[in-house]
Amino acid sequence: MRALVYNGPRDVSIQDRPDPKIEKPTDVIVRITTTNICGSDLHMYEGRTSVERGKVFGHENLGEVIEVGAAVERVRKGDRVCLPFNISCGCCENCERGYTAACLRANPGSVGAAYGYAEMGPYDGGQAEYLRVPYADFNCLALPEDAAEKENDYVMLSDIFPTGYHATELAGVQPGESVVIYGAGPVGLMAAYSAMIRGAYQVIVVDTQKDRLALAEQIGAIAVDDTEQRGVEQVLELTKGKGADRGCECVGYQCFNCKGHEVPNLTMNNLVKTVKATGSIGCVGVFMPQDPGGADELAKKGQIAFDFGEFWNKGLQLGTGQASVKKYNRHLMNLIHAGKATPSFLISHELPLEQAPEGYRNFDARKDGWTKVVLKPGR
């Protein structure tokens, strides 16, 4: 089959690879029809992770089941399925409580597994024609009859829609509340979209990229352009000096300030300033335990200089980490099926698999208008 392979920093290419096979009776093989490039793929692409050369990338996958293992019962050949980016066993201590992002068995010796990702287990990704899906009865989300028609919406259930929603869940967004979101990338936009769905009365999105802020406004959010570093001030004005009820971090450690320097504590400390006392924050932007390429001594150790005194003084709460996609994907699927959510609005480019390297290059350059790239392996 054809697949996107990592050759080294900023070097990916489409290559021939052996087709995946059923390895365990609980596996299925899926023919991928849509797979996205994710912002977190760029951490690997840029060489900021330990990912090995030869890895097939791709953890936002949707397709058709073409082969099922002997122990697979619920999923059937021909099912159109969307796959959570987390691979989870379904029966460990964490999975049984719904924490599928922290599966203890799919990536032995570590916590949590994923397709085609650094330090998330030996699994290849789905930016390819075919994908092996472990623990398939547990992991596959079977899609309804409009699966093909709404494929570009449903594929967002693999990661960014649940991840954006997770930010609002960790932040505890309630109907009638205000929310401030740092980051208008795909995850930040999905967090804003989720905050609307949850009935927030005011959703403020802070970023510096105008094309993304325009999308935020398009879905009804208030866009705050932080280019002049006046974002904090503006959020406080918009919330009458009190700060927002809830906040979401959707940027992560590779946060650039207005001068183009990487400042990993920028968004978290801005959230401390702009979320009200008694409020809470959900952080889904990626932070790394070590970052050898980090900007300073703290960053290299995976630390940030955190405004903890003010955080404590305000009595804030904070939830973090990767989304357990299965916790949310069925409910969000219902909204898409009913026509109440169309997360495909943020897709800017739809490319055949062979053009994926071009997609990486432009998305990594944050080139104007490249918000979200969707790949179509079969075309």
Next chain:
Amino acid sequence: MRALVYNGPRDVSIQDRPDPKIEKPTDVIVRITTTNICGSDLHMYEGRTSVERGKVFGHENLGEVIEVGAAVERVRKGDRVCLPFNISCGCCENCERGYTAACLRANPGSVGAAYGYAEMGPYDGGQAEYLRVPYADFNCLALPEDAAEKENDYVMLSDIFPTGYHATELAGVQPGESVVIYGAGPVGLMAAYSAMIRGAYQVIVVDTQKDRLALAEQIGAIAVDDTEQRGVEQVLELTKGKGADRGCECVGYQCFNCKGHEVPNLTMNNLVKTVKATGSIGCVGVFMPQDPGGADELAKKGQIAFDFGEFWNKGLQLGTGQASVKKYNRHLMNLIHAGKATPSFLISHELPLEQAPEGYRNFDARKDGWTKVVLKPGR
């Protein structure tokens, strides 16, 4: 009346002061019969806050109502009452949701008020013969018929029992879980005691002071002596390498490492190491937004070098801040009344008010055996 007055760093004395009067129709006057010295009084005592000279200290107060304002209905003359350390109006946006620690009206221009405390409003404390209690119908907890007999238990409802309980609530401790608590001072011991009440199967308390660790063991906790900085390792062993389900920070910014240096990020980063992935942390130890006397540049700005990458990678959650005492004091009172909780176990010294300065001196020196000092103004 006689009252304990702050004269400057490490200088308090008992002086004559005018008796408090009803100032608003919602006030009552309480004759104080028991009032404690709190660990957080020591921050002021040591000159590490902005508290003004002349302030009467004391926010852990219990006594008898001797006069009531014209609008007071629920509280009556003769009632024995325990007073939450937070002063709250009962009707602002935060109070109405139960966040009495973040009252917006009792300390105008700021968030949260308290008796006799730095930057918590113009209120004198209760280490005195009499105390004015604002918004009395809302703030007074009327005690049951065994009030006098169990006065040393009930007085703990003013602060440290609810504060320790708050740590376990923020951490989300459930029956059948393990909990690690950093700090075996009065609040840490109350957190351990609360974790037992909540049905934890394993409660681990980490500290370096042997007298306090002995108290932890006395109530059924596992004591870990961190003197040799092997605490983290031992907690991991006790939890089979996974870390505890939940963690509590009960030390705050004035945390000393084994060499006697103040290391404000020590306990939080140890919690990140010793709480399991998917777990959560409650932090009730005091941290300050600014700390001009802090040990280094970060500390002066109220920042800590926080292991945020590992915190995020583990998907941890964190709740912080002062306890809203009213959220817990009635339920904890029920447990004392029924004989199921006797928080007075940690009292080491009971002194007449006139000897309060001696109490401060010894408690501040962390003198061996000085765990908790209770003052008796009327004696």
Next chain:
Amino acid sequence: MRALVYNGPRDVSIQDRPDPKIEKPTDVIVRITTTNICGSDLHMYEGRTSVERGKVFGHENLGEVIEVGAAVERVRKGDRVCLPFNISCGCCENCERGYTAACLRANPGSVGAAYGYAEMGPYDGGQAEYLRVPYADFNCLALPEDAAEKENDYVMLSDIFPTGYHATELAGVQPGESVVIYGAGPVGLMAAYSAMIRGAYQVIVVDTQKDRLALAEQIGAIAVDDTEQRGVEQVLELTKGKGADRGCECVGYQCFNCKGHEVPNLTMNNLVKTVKATGSIGCVGVFMPQDPGGADELAKKGQIAFDFGEFWNKGLQLGTGQASVKKYNRHLMNLIHAGKATPSFLISHELPLEQAPEGYRNFDARKDGWTKVVLKPGR
């Protein structure tokens, strides 16, 4: 002042009554500018309660503060305020936990108080020019600067918007779920509206009155006409045979079946049939502990023949009772202020106070098109 007075079954009139006065230092007097007739007023109007003759009705009130008691601090003369129908003291055991509908002090000897209502205390209602508001600092919701302009929206915060929302809260409606609502009266419509705000993907409203079902459709719900008693069947079809995730009862004991007989267990048993296993139900329709005018022996004793076996077998959950309005009114106010909710859509008639008796007559007759009557005293 002029006020609507109850003279006996189906007999109300506008009469002269003494202006209310400040009776306690915590009172304020409000000049009523908008006040609604509520479906629950009809229980009294029809003589199905113990309400005394001479009572002024009206518990959905909004107006301007014209006088404040000596202990009132937060509310000021000139404030535009909306008043929760529950009168609550703010400091009893139930109020302090947010259960203002179950205040233990405002109606001594009973639980819960309200304006102008049977067995809810000695308080007159607001279908009048002026109203005395007890515990004003706690009870008044101060409205924002667009108070006058959106008066017909904000007045719904006194009862039916929070009550409809309460149904969805008791039912635990989550984003991406389906909800079935029995009753398309004002409260049922507000429940449907609230379910939308909370992100339900499917909201089904069951009733027999076509004008009300049309309003349900207007706000995006699916209307099911139960005139032919095929409602249960249709709900099951719409939910693929499983039943809805959540259900709301918004009818109460005076439920009429298709033959015009009162059948108090009809809606609850239909909910048991049409809510899925593991689901939950919120019941805000009024049921009475005794009902001497009830249709049969069970009804007279306040009992229903409840399908408890099936309820248990499905593992259903059920929450009931009056809304604690303060729990919701601020957040819902935010939505109105931001233009995200306009509950006035259900108003069918706006009448001067003098025409209130005509309003009662037509609303009680469920006359076609009389969905909701708003009164304007002062005009």
Next chain:
Amino acid sequence: MRALVYNGPRDVSIQDRPDPKIEKPTDVIVRITTTNICGSDLHMYEGRTSVERGKVFGHENLGEVIEVGAAVERVRKGDRVCLPFNISCGCCENCERGYTAACLRANPGSVGAAYGYAEMGPYDGGQAEYLRVPYADFNCLALPEDAAEKENDYVMLSDIFPTGYHATELAGVQPGESVVIYGAGPVGLMAAYSAMIRGAYQVIVVDTQKDRLALAEQIGAIAVDDTEQRGVEQVLELTKGKGADRGCECVGYQCFNCKGHEVPNLTMNNLVKTVKATGSIGCVGVFMPQDPGGADELAKKGQIAFDFGEFWNKGLQLGTGQASVKKYNRHLMNLIHAGKATPSFLISHELPLEQAPEGYRNFDARKDGWTKVVLKPGR
């Protein structure tokens, strides 16, 4: 193998049956070492269900894994395991949310499956030498190293300890609250025990059987003897007229009043009388959708004459149904392992399997002192 077989009403015997075999790759075979007779087995024993003759009973099972299917990974030969009474697939819509008691796949066409139980699927029970366990990786709880030593404690994790705990979870019991429990059978006693673990300050148990009430007192509960029908009155006295904060129903539809008549609505209506306004109730006693042998017309239809008016007026909440054992068994196991819970205290008789029929006879007769019968197949 030898197994207990149902021959018809009040007729069970030990017979030879073929050993169970691995039927699917996800199965394991367990050699049963301890298995209990459950109160709910008596419904079948007495002929009050549709259970077919020839069924092997037994859903409270513990033993050793002796054979594993080809797809089983987590469970290993030699593991000591305790088996939840619910059989669940682990991957359906309900299982993935933790509702394993409502599995949609293990008993196709119905909701929920169990071993050896009427209308819960084609599965034989474990009152036998061997048992086939479906979806074994999901269903088996692997026990710690003291499994053999504490077998009589751990076996309670299969049903009654989680079921009793579930009653307190549905009721929302919080530390510092009072709880009233109707029924002092094994489940009621486990509910009382669980309420203690959760930190209730007062646990009241109502029953008429003196031996069971004595056990309730032994674990620290207050026993109320309802033989003279003064139970309600006494509970109200014990709770100062207010009623308990929370209530648990642990009796079910086969509830006998003091005259020996079956009165299915007795306990639920007593709970409505004795739980305070704003309180909540958990009901785990079994109620049946139809009961052809029921005492009256309502009972036959699975209905009860429920005091719904008073229930609503008090704003009560109610949760019902079978426990999803996996939600609780790991945490409760931790408590047993740490020596903080010893549910075996309620065992009255330990019998070899061959004497099971005698156990049924005496337990069914509620013979004095026959609280709980444990069977030991291998002996």
